[in-house]
Amino acid sequence: MEDTSKSFGPAFEVPAVILAALQAGADMVWSLSGGKDSQALVIVGAAWFRLMGFPGRQYIVHADLGRAEWPQTAAFVEKLAQQVGLPLVIVQRKKGDLVARFEERIEATRATGAPFWPSAESRYCTSHLKGGPIDQVLRNPAPFWPSSDSRYCTSDLKRGPIDGALRSAEVVISAEGVRADESRERAKKPVVEIRASITAKSTVKPEENLASMSPEDALAARNPGKRVALNWRPLLNWSTEDIWRACGTSSAELEKRQALYRNGHHHLALDGWVGHPAYVFGNQRLSCAFCVLGSKSDLLNGAQHNPELYAHLIQLEIIGDATFKNNWSLAELPVTGRAAQLRDEVLAGKEQANG
Structure with a gap:
């Protein structure tokens, strides 16, 4: 079967081990957060899989973070799944959402x-x-709070629940919209690797400890009933412009819409926009409405558009006696309107309690 991936982008990377696994019937799972990278991944990946005619299943998985999500995310991922014609599997942490995890x-x-x-x-x-x-x-x-050294938000709310969805197949590939130019850490990630958390392990027989092997060796050594799961990053070397082009727009178009939104033309700015609305609101990147790894600009944007959640997180800073980000409090954001009103009410309550 000829690999047609070159027709879907500048470097839609398909290692031979991925191609072989899919030709043998592996499940293909596209991870969708709602951000532009995962959106491009789903659009390009679903079309490529169909064109190749692989015998296995393909579907989308979305980890719902509950109150920590942008309110528009749920509808956006559902619409995108319908657009590409794929089943959407939504997973959640059984013990509660990300805000509940903060409180725990x-x-x-x-x-x-x-x-x-x-x-x-x-x-x-x-x-x-x-x-x-x-x-x-x-x-x-x-x-x-989560941090770059303790990303329990990812492990507890995303990777763990998604692992549960991937267990339905003996050979499964989880594709992620990770790109090298997002950070130095992401640039170090391989295009394909074993997903050790749900790949078969053995402490007795090294030849059956598939989780410790290379993807190629694990697939070759696998026996029926033993699972091999792979992480695949086909967009690792794509640029931001490559991503927007795959989504059906451009950085220039986004900038025009952001300017319209800033000037109060909200409906016009959002009408016909193909990406997540938070980008038009002004976000540089999209994850939670408030991400400890996000820029102050994105946090300010999150606060202005999610004032109740913003106030609740300030309350958690006070209760937990720990600032949200690098000894810097969310209360320092130069918010206006409803967000400023709720912030001031929380801080006034703190003063009264200390008074």
Whole structure:
């Protein structure tokens, strides 16, 4: 079967191991967050899969983060799934959404009773730096908000629930709209790798420990009843303009619509727009309405358009005694309107409680 991927973009990368797995009937799962990269992935990927005539199933999976999502995301992903004609599987964390996870982390952190700074009663700086053993809780207190070093929002709310959806096939490929020019860390990621979390493991027989093998070796060594899951990043080397073109628009078109929106022409700015509305609102990238890795500009945009959630997260900062981002509080955002009103009410309540 000839690989026709070159007709779908500048570098729609299809490693031989992916092609072989799909020709053998592997399930193809397109991950859709609602952002432009995953949108391009779904549009291009679904058409390519159909053109190739692979025998396996293809479908879309979306991890719903609940209250942390932009309100428009649910309708957007459903519309896109209908547009490309694929089944949409929506997964959620069973114990609650991302905001609930924040609240759980607050309670877990407070329950340890571990102080953050050293004090006369807790001189862990002395015990740790002068040779004595130190309690692990003091040395590494559980983080409250997610961070670049503790991305539990991804592991608990996305990767874990998506793993559950992927378990229905013995050979499954999870495609992600990850691009190298988004960050240095993403640039280091391979185009294809084993998804070790749900690939068959064995501590007794190395020859059956598929999770530790290369994708090629794992597929060759796999026996019926044993699962091999692969992560695939076909858009790794695409540019932002490549992405917008695949979505049916351009950066220039987006800039025009953003200008219209800023000038108060909201309906005109959004009419006929093919991407997620948050981009027209002004977002540079799209994930949660409030992402700890997002720019201050995106956080401000999230606050202006989601004032109730914004106020609730400030309340969590106060309750958890920890700022949202790098010792910088969400309350410092230069918000206006409803967001400013709710922020001030939360801060006034804090002053009264301390008063």
